[in-house]
Structures are given as structure tokens and as C-alpha cells.
Amino acid sequence: MKTKIYAFFAVLLAAFAASSCSLEENPEYFVNKKQFYKNREQCEAAVNACYNQLKNIYTFRMLTLTDAHSDIIYEAAPTVTEARLELSPAQPGGGEDIWQRCYQMIMYANSAIAGIETSPISDEEKKPLLAETVIMRAFHYYLLTSFWGDVPFYTEDVATTEIMNRITRLPRMSAVETRRYLIEELNEYVDYLPQIRTSENRGNRAGAAVGLMLIGKMAMWNAAKDTDAPSEDYWWDIALDALKRLQGIYGELNQYPLEDIMFRNKNTRESIFEVQHSYTSGGVIYTSNLACVCMPYQNTAESGTNVFDGVEVEELGNDANVWTPARPNVYFCSGLQTRGSDDLRAAINMAWEYGGKEFKSVNTRPWMGPKFWCPNMRDSYDSNNYKIFRYADALLMMAECYHAKRDVENMLACLNEVKTRAGLQPYAFRSWDRALTEIQDERARELFGEFQRKFDLVRWGIWYSRVSEINDYQELRMNIRPCHEYLPIPDKQVTYSGYMLDNKEYNKYGM
DSSP: OHHHHTOSSTTHHHHHHTOOOBTTBOGGGGSOTTTSOSSHHHHHHHHHGGGTTHHHHSSHHHHHHTGGGSSSEEOOOTTOHHHHTOOBTTBOTHHHHHHHHHHHHHHHHHHHHHHHHTSSSOHHHHHHHHHHHHHHHHHHHHHHHHHHSSBOOOOSOOOSHHHHHHHTTOOOBOHHHHHHHHHHHHHHHGGGSOOSOGGGSGGGOOOHHHHHHHHHHHHHHHHHHOTTOSSTTHHHHHHHHHHHHHHHHHOOGGGSOGGGGSTTSTTOTTEEEEEOOEEOTTSOEEOBOGGGGTSOOOOGGGTTSSEETTEEOGGGOSOBOOOSOOEEOHHIIIIISOTTOSOTTHHHHEESEETTEEOTTOSSOOEEOTTTOOTTOBBTBBOOOEEEEEHHHHHHHHHHHHHHTTOHHHHHHHHHHHHHHTTOOOOOOOOHHHHHHHHHHHHHHHTTTSSOHHHHHHHHTOHHHHHHHHOOOHHHHHHOOGGGGSOOOOHHHHHHTTTOSOOHHHHTTTO
């Protein structure tokens, strides 16, 4: 019964019992605060647990639920429910797993914060540990609110049956208010951490830079969704304050090589947050499977060789297991980033050829590019790190904030810093409408395949129209409904909440 006290949802019980160690330590060791949190090492072990599920959240399904549900990528995988957008409360697909794992990490974070606060270690030791845990809790709420909008929100340690019973009956809370709370909390805690690039942190842990990025992301969501903001610029200013601090840490973009955006290049200086993976043959495996849907297809005769779609690709080796690949939409590869473009990112984002030889199946569209390939991948063990936040993203966010504030000089400076690194001519201002379109298009080109496009389209209020018109997977276009803007809360969670949770938007469409 004591173990159940630490559960948030019924489905979470099995996940908690089977949870593996985060980074190095097993989180099961610190559920009893009377026997744990006695020294810094134990407190740090609790913080480590808050990273535990990132490798399971960021899989090929995360790409499907974000960029393949957008205007830039599609995934024609007939056996993948999410690819066809056949999602409903009764059939939530991979969203159910993300929901469970995010709340599991929030539960761990709440427990860790409570334990660290009462630990006998000094305040100076506590502050950075608390700040890191607050950042990781905010990150998982950021994912939840981006995917579901209004979700249950709590920060208490589930230490008694009474607390557990109350929390399991929580209804949806306004995403605007959830973000407001998290932004205020992050602003309070980020100064407890060194103001340095993430790559300079010990072990590439989440530091102040991740916290500042989250403030910017969530403030921009609120700028789009908060109808009662104190002023028109209120949330844009909050986002800019955080992003300017990031700019002070990271400096000019052109000092960071463009090739470093490739997922195989781990913990590069431009990176703000990456999912950490590693693979050693016969040793530790800490991997995922994104590359399986991002490498050129192999037919049956090519299996077990280094031939992919008729071309030898030496770097990919002979042992890769390639699944039904995701591919760029024609809108992207024929319009936003064409084969003959001067855009240096085109050859990284997409693959029309390799070593001067054209792939056989690229008449109208290429394969996903070497940005996502895992060299010498064994079976489906993709050991690349996945880029979640990068500094170029922050600059484009700043450009959007300055656009909202009608500051043309700073908007162009941020936008053109990204374009110039990519080998493109600077953008010349024509009108505010065209400038916003250019920022939106530049986010597609720069952040292609980095798990963000759907979030952007939803925040801009154009997701349904863009995907209905532009996504190339016919099955998806047949199934898409306006309610799919956000994922459905799984029926199991609605039932377990005593029907305090709901799916009213899905109900309108008979789901």
C-alpha cells in the first residue's frame, strides 16, 4: 500500500515499479525521505531521477506527434496509429505514454524538492539542486501543456493517501495559469545556477540556459493564449527578458558550426538541451529509435548491407534496421528548402543523393537527411543525442517577439543572424505580415525535425488549416479534425479521475 501512495494515476503504478535508474542512480532508493537525502550525493541522485524518462519520451513517436503532424514532414506508416492521426480518447496512441511518463517525472520532481528542502545539507548546496529540479519539472509541464493545453497541475509531494486521493481528482487547470506559475518559479530559481552554456555544465545537465529557454517558450505560448494579459506586450517582454539573457550567454551564432546541428554531434556548444544517449557494443545501451524512421529505405535485398535505396552509404554500415521512413512534404522540399537552394542546411536536413549518386526513390521528394542518421547503427539502437533546444531557436524566438513589438531593427538582426549562418541573403523588410511569414518559414528550415513544428503551428493558431492543406499523407488528411490540435486525454485517465477530466472537444466529433 505504501508504494501506491506515490502513484499519481493508476496506470503509473506499473511504470513506477518497473522504472530503471536515471543517469546512474535508482529512484526507488529515495522514496523514503527518513532514510534518504542525508547528503549531497543522495540529493543529486534524486535530481537525476527527474531525467529518467526523457529517452522514452523522445522516440520516433515524438517526431510523428510533432513534425509529422505538420506542414513540413509526413510519415506514411500504415501500422502506426499516430501517423494516420486516428487518435481519440479511446485510442490515444503514443500520447498516452507521454502523459504517463511526464507525470511520473513530475511526481519524482515534487518528491525530490520536498526531500532536498528538508535535507541537512547547507543552503548553498541545496539551491542549485532545487533549481535543476524545478527546471526539469517545468520541462515536463511544458510538454504536457504543449500537447494537451489545459492539464492537471500540482507541486505537492504525494506523501499520504489523502494527498494522493485529492490529486487524482484534479481537473484540467488553465494552461495559461500553469505557465504563469512555472515562469515565476523559474525566474526565482535560475539565478541559483551558473549562467553558462549547457555544454559547460558538468555532465551536460539542465542548467540556467534550459530554464531561460523554458521561460521564453512558455511566455510566448501565453502571449498567444492569455486574453487577460495586463498589456499587449506583457508576455512578449517576459520572453524577451529571458532570451536576452540567453543571448548574453551564447553570443553570436556564427561562432557555432552549422554541422553541429546534426544529432550525431553530441553536446555541441550551440546546444541548450539534448536527450543523452550512448551505445557501446556488448556494454551499456542507452538509446532510442528515431534514426530508424529517418534513414533512406532498404528493400529486402539490401537488408544486411550498406546499400540504401540503391546507393552504398558507407557511414551507415551493414547492421541498421530501417523502418517505414518519414519524409519531407513536397511543400517543404519544393518550396521552403529546395535541392538547388543556396541554403547550406538543405544537404543536412534532406538527402537526395550520397557520394554523388542519386537515390532511386527521390523523384519528387528526398529522404530525411544526415542530420538524423546514426552512423554504424546496430539494429534499431540509435545512439545519437536528440536536439531539443538550440540557440538558433532562441534567436528566432527573439525575432518573433520583436515582430510583435514592431521593432524592425532588432527583429531583422535576430532573423538574419540565423539566415546568414545558413548561407542565405539577409531578409529585407517589406511588411509586417510578410516578415511574420518569413520568421515562420525560417523556423521550419532551421528546426526541421526537431520536435517543434506542431507546437509552433498550434501556438500561431494555424495548425488545422496548414496540415489539412499541406501534409502529404492522405490517410492523415482523411482523419484530421480540429480537435486534434491537442491530444486526447486517455479514457483510462478520465475514468480514474472520477470524470473530473474531460475531452469535450473530441466529444463534439463523436469521439
